[in-house]
Amino acid sequence: MSRFAHPAGDRHAEMLPQERPPLAPADLNRINPAIWPRTSTRVEGTLTVGGVDVRDLARDHGTPLYVLDEDDVRSRMRDYATAFAGSEVHYAGKAFLCKEIVRWLQEEGLGLDVASAGELAVALSVGFPAERITMHGNNKSTAELGKALEAGVGHIVVDSYDEIARLGYLAEQQGKRPKVMVRVTTGVEAHTHEFIATAHDDQKFGLSLSTGAAAEAVRRILALPQLELLGLHSHIGSQIVDTAGFEVAARRLASLLVQIKEEHGVVLPELDLGGGYGIAYVDGDEAPDIKELADSLQEIVAKVCTGAGLPVPRLTVEPGRTIVGPGGITLYEVGTIKDVEGLRTYVSIDGGMSDNLRTALYGAEYTAALVSRGSEAEPMLSRLVGKHCESGDIIVRDFHLPADLAPGDLIAVASTGAYCRSLANNYNYLPRPAVVAVSGGVSRVIVQGETEDDLLRGQL
Known part of the structure; x- marks a missing residue:
């Protein structure tokens, strides 16, 4: 098993909250540096x-x-840029994207993955170099492909036979020759939730290796002089902390590279193993060290390709969650507190599944804490819930808060930088919150919060 292995089922959440070791009041004021932002501190009990x-x-x-x-x-x-020196690092914009994030990427020297014309527009609006952008998507429209060609994106990852034909036609019309990769479904089983496992055959992404669909896609691309095939792409899932799956995927991709060389006399120079690396959300979670992850993935690619008699291709990785996730928190105000005797205390906050859908969507777990003051009160078993008209509107299912919690207190949920704002919605007509960046004692809005006027705009 890989040194990054996180065996399926080995999670503390499987233990009932009442069965876990008892907590002391001091435990509730502790900030785990593996979960909270790197600059987090407690000052007289208050989080900064x-x-x-x-x-x-x-x-x-x-x-x-x-x-x-x-x-x-x-x-x-910067950690990724240093660790993967000699390889390409493309930030997965779906984790969280806004103009300011794109500026940071450009200044730190990373590339960018986009999955829609909207995400592409965000990048181009601040002058991000199109050649450092990769376009993803299982159902790219003609309009989206046209915009990608017009902008001159560096790579387009094709996902179907229809897209190959569509892209070839558009490229001929525009007089362009885009660089493309084939997204290959390798059949690797990632130990993660069904909804974020992306490499098994029975799902919407990619072209199957086992059925020969990926090899046929290669044939069709090579038959079109309008397209330049550069390599293969694979993505096995999300929130993965075990590199063993990437090794299996790399071996299977190498077998296809050998087949392409033997059948077509073509040696593809690039290999993209995707991203999906996990982070720590709760105590006991593991997260790979970036340098060790880079060394392991680069060693895997070199070993499997050399063993297959192939030159080592240029490696690309696509981290998203591991870059932006740990640095984000969501701040809420406590509204009502309801004790359900013999079970737990329900703590309602002023947000919910409209600003964090992940718990309701696939059972995500989080760490939360009282952050506006310290407390010496005894821990009480709590459930952090939102204000939406859904019983499943839960942010943190079971954790402990101080028994003296009161309306008006501030609760922070850690590690919410990835996918929370990206999945935010207006259920029950709640406006989406603002995003604020903090640094050096200064806060500044980088995405404005919505107002009721914004919710009504466009309605006739």
Whole structure:
């Protein structure tokens, strides 16, 4: 088993909250540096991030509020650029994308993956170099492909026979010759939730290796002089902390590279193993060290390709969650507190599944804490819930908060930088919260929060 292995089922959540070791009041004030942003500290019990007191953030910007530690996010970008020197690092924009994130990527020297014309528009709006952009998507429209060609994106990852024909026609019409990769479904089983496992055959992404669909896609691309085939792409899933799956995927991709060489006399120079690397959300979670991850993946590619008699291709990786996830928190105000005797206390906050859909969507787990003050009160078993008209509107299913919790207190949920704002919605007509970056004791809005006027705009 890989040194990064995280065996399926080995999670503390399988133990009932009442069965876990008892907590002391001091445990509730502890900030685990593996889960909270790198600049997080407790000052007289109050959380500060980027040198900014969360009480000031709530006062100045309101709640709910997404808070992003700029120094944390930038440092992780630099960690990837250093660890994967000689390879390509493309940030997966679906994790969280806005103009300011794109500026940080450009300044830190990373590339960018987009999955829609909208994400492409965000990148281009601030002058991000199109040649450092890769376009993904299982159902790219003619309009989206046309915009990608017009912009001159560096790579387009084709996902179907229809797309190959569509892209070839558009390329001929525009007089372009885009660089493409084939997304290959390798059949690797990732130990993650069904909804974020992406390499088994029975799902919407990619072209199957086992059925020969991927090899046929290669034939069709090579038959079109309008397209330049550069390599193969694979993505096995998300929130993965075990490199063993990547090794299996790389071996299977290498077998296809050998087949392509033997059948067509073509040696493809690039291999993209995707991303999906996990982060720590709760105590006990593991997360791979970036340098060790880079060394392992680069060694895997070199070993399997050399063993197959192939030159070592240029490796690309696509981290998203591991760059932006740990540096984000979501700040809420407590509204009502309801004790269900003999079970737990329900703590309702002023947001919910409209700003964090992940718990309801696929049972995500989080760490949360009282952050506007310290407390010496005994721990009480709690469930953090939102204000939506859904019983499944849960942010943190079972955890402990101080028994003296009161309305008006501030609760922060850690590791929410990835996928929370990206999946945010207006259920029950709640406006989506603002995103604030903090650094050096200063906060600044990088995505404005919505208002009721925004919700009504466009209605006739």
